[in-house]
Amino acid sequence: MKEIKIKRWKLAQKQEGEFWNSLSFEEIERGFELVEKKYKNIFNDISIRFKPKKIIDVGAGPIPLSTIFSGDVERYAIDPLLSYYENINPNIKEKVNYVKGLIEKTPYQNEFFDCCVFRNVLDHVLSPQRSLEEVHRILKKDGIVILGINIFPPITRMFKKIFEFFSLPGREELHPHFFSERDLCKIMHSLNFEVVERYEFSEPYIKDLKNKIAKFFWTVISFFDNLFGSKNEEYEIIFVCKKI
Numbered sequence: 001m002k003e004i005k006i007k008r009w010k011l012a013q014k015q016e017g018e019f020w021n022s023l024s025f026e027e028i029e030r031g032f033e034l035v036e037k038k039y040k041n042i043f044n045d046i047s048i049r050f051k052p053k054k055i056i057d058v059g060a061g062p063i064p065l066s067t068i069f070s071g072d073v074e075r076y077a078i079d080p081l082l083s084y085y086e087n088i089n090p091n092i093k094e095k096v097n098y099v100k101g102l103i104e105k106t107p108y109q110n111e112f113f114d115c116c117v118f119r120n121v122l123d124h125v126l127s128p129q130r131s132l133e134e135v136h137r138i139l140k141k142d143g144i145v146i147l148g149i150n151i152f153p154p155i156t157r158m159f160k161k162i163f164e165f166f167s168l169p170g171r172e173e174l175h176p177h178f179f180s181e182r183d184l185c186k187i188m189h190s191l192n193f194e195v196v197e198r199y200e201f202s203e204p205y206i207k208d209l210k211n212k213i214a215k216f217f218w219t220v221i222s223f224f225d226n227l228f229g230s231k232n233e234e235y236e237i238i239f240v241c242k243k244i
């Protein structure tokens with residue numbers, strides 16, 4: 001998994017900041033409620049099985065997902081856009097020890113956390129490999145990572161990678177990286193994480209595209225994905241992984 005150039009990452013981050021700034025706090029809360037619905041049972045299950053006490057939310061955004069964990073837990077978060085998020089959500093640090101920074105190099109000591117929430121972030125970072133190595137370093141043995149990420153079917157993914165490689169108009173400005181489930185399993189295993197659970201949620205995106213040409217183009221590509229036996233649209237997978 002390749003590290004991207006800092007210039008490319010900064011461009012994605014600029015667009016990420018603009019995206020969140022374009023929404024009202026009520027819209028962000030409504031979006032959060034939808035994500036919460038997906039993750040609530042998963043977090044409940046993790047609370048019962050693994051009883052995490054110190055949780056880090058990586059790339060936590062304006063409302064950290066780790067706030068769903070209830071009870072006697074210490075919540076931490078790290079995100080380079082914290083200054084933006086403090087303007088959007090002035091109570092952001094109320095329940096969470098939130099710092100500005102990158103997951104590739106965090107200020108925490110080895111084995112400080114027993115759980116890491118890593119949702120919708122791996123395809124945004126500078127270096128997926130270094131990010132996951134750092135997560136491994138700061139997690140205790142038997143610590144849990146909840147890795148949520150959107151996956152495109154193979155032909156769509158190949159085209160998205162080509163658009164990214166040649167910086168073609170219509171590329172995914174916010175997402176410099178694209179993964180298959182196989183890529184993710186491979187890297188998690190190579191870093192000594194065991195995948196203990198897998199969940200999947202459909203995340204269709206083509207219907208929301210505003211540009212008619214883009215909509216037509218990705219509909220045709222997704223038709224071929226479907227024809228060759230893959231899903232025809234994007235989906236979110238959540239891997240619950242244990243550090244072994």
Ligand SMILES: C[S@@+](CC[C@H](N)C(=O)[O-])C[C@H]1O[C@@H](n2cnc3c(N)ncnc32)[C@H](O)[C@@H]1O
Nearest residue numbers: 059060061079081102103119120121124125126
């Ligand atoms: C799509 S948002 C996801 C926010 C939240 N996790 C969620 O699921 O709604 C991606 C987040 O990753 C953050 N991010 C990008 N690069 C990062 C890095 N190297 N280290 C930590 N966070 C990063 C961005 O600033 C942004 O807040």
